[in-house]
Amino acid sequence: QKEVEQNSGPLSVPEGAIASLNCTYSDRGSQSFFWYRQYSGKSPELIMSIYSNGDKEDGRFTAQLNKASQYVSLLIRDSQPSDSATYLCAVYPPGSGNTGKLIFGQGTTLQVKP
C-alpha cells in the first residue's frame, strides 16, 4: 500500500514566523515530490516540485527532500495570514510508469495568526 503521511494539524504560527510542514512516504523508490496549497473549497494549487535530495528554494518557500529518510518538507518563511490553507504533499510512487498517478497525503492545515 503506497502511503503519504502528513500531520493534519492545525499548525498555528504567528505572522512573520517560519512554518515547517512535514511529509513522509512509504515507497522508497518514489520519484517526484510536490507541494500543493489548497484553500477551503478550492482546487490544489502547485507551490513547489522537488526531484533530488537537498533543498530547493522559491521565494519564501523552501522544499527539502531526504530520500534515505523518505521525508520531504516545506518551509514557509515570513508567514502571512494569506498562507493560511491546507498544504498537500504529493508523490509519484514507483510503478507510476508514465501515467503520472499522484498519491496525496491528507494535508496539514496551517493557520497564520496576525
Added chain:
Amino acid sequence: EPEVTQTPSHQVTQMGQEVILRCVPISNHLYFYWYRQILGQKVEFLVSFYNNEISEKSEIFDDQFSVERPDGSNFTLKIRSTKLEDSAMYFCASSAQGVVTEAFFGQGTRLTVV
C-alpha cells in the same frame, strides 16, 4: 497564464442519473487526469489518459466511469448511474509529460447526488 478549466462548477443530480463533467486541459499538455476529493478526505486518483487511451485507473474507476477526449481539446468524465457516494469534488488535471513534470489542476466540479 494557461490554466485547466472545468465546467460546470457545481452539478446536482438525482441518484441513478448520468452526469458528464467537462475539462479543457492546458493546450500543449499531453497527459490528462481525473481526481476526486470527498469532503474532508484526501485527494484520490481516478484515471490517467494519454495518447487517446487510459494509462492507468484506480479501483474507484469502475464500469460506471468512463473518460473521453472527443474533439482534441475537451476531456470528459462520465458517470453512468450516479450513487450517493459519488458526491465529491472532481478535479481535472494535466501535465506536459507524466511522472517527471508538474500536474496543474482545474478549479473543480462539485458533484452532489441527491
